[in-house]
Amino acid sequence: MACIDDILDEYSLNQIALSFNGGKDCTVLLHMLRVAIDKYNIVVMELPGPLIIGVSSLKEQRPQIVPVLMGSRASDPNGKYMKSKVEWTDSDWPRVLRVCPILPWSYQDVWMMLRGLCVHYCQLYDQGYTSLGGRETTVPNEMLRIESSGNIRYCPAYTLNDGNEERKGRKNK
Structure with a gap:
């Protein structure tokens, strides 16, 4: 994708981060970057907690980080506020360049x-979960529920017809 290529052209690898939460959107993005990760032996760090805390920790540990690749889509609760694929974070966040290919x-x-590409993803999606968040x-x-002879099961997330x-x-909560 062009915006990933632009970021790779403009920033060195030690300045780039990927935000990954295990969801389907981030899995797509990780798959897109897998070649670069393998080719350049990129260091993987795990920073638990909410995204804003993870980004704060990242900036403390690696202050040179500028772009952070994220798997946000416009239909996500916060994605709807983004006007383009590449934007600076809001003033109440640590200063990074959000890149949402x-x-x-x-x-x-x-x-x-x-x-289509047989990419491995979280098994919960095959159990009828369509949007992963906190356990609670x-x-x-x-919409994926099927009840038959008193048994309840759920179709896989990819069978949901209406993304809305x-x-x-x-x-x-």
């Missing part, structure tokens, strides 16, 4: 790539 992608686009707020999506229903796999 899949910002314009749909729910179906994500699944088309994951399934993540549930199988009722993706967040029905979350419950309010």
Whole structure:
């Protein structure tokens, strides 16, 4: 993708980070970057906690980091506020350049790539979860529920026809 190439042209590898939370969107992005990770032997760091805390820790440990690649899409709760694939963080965040190559992608686009390229993803998606968050707020999506002879099961996330229903796999806190 052009915006990834632009970032790789403009910044050295020790200035670039990838935010990965294990979800389908970040899995797509990680797959896109896998070649670079293998080729350049990129260091992987795990920074647990909410994204803002992870980015703060990252900037403390690696102050040279500028762009952070993220798997946000425009249909995500915070993605809808982004005007382009590459933007600086808001003033209440640590200063990094957010790079969201899949910002314009749909729910179906994500699944088309994951399934089309046989990319491994979190097994919860095969159990009817369509949007992963905290354990207390993540549930199988009722749109994928099938009840037969008193048994309840859920179809895989990739069978959800309407991407606008993706967040029905979350419950309010």
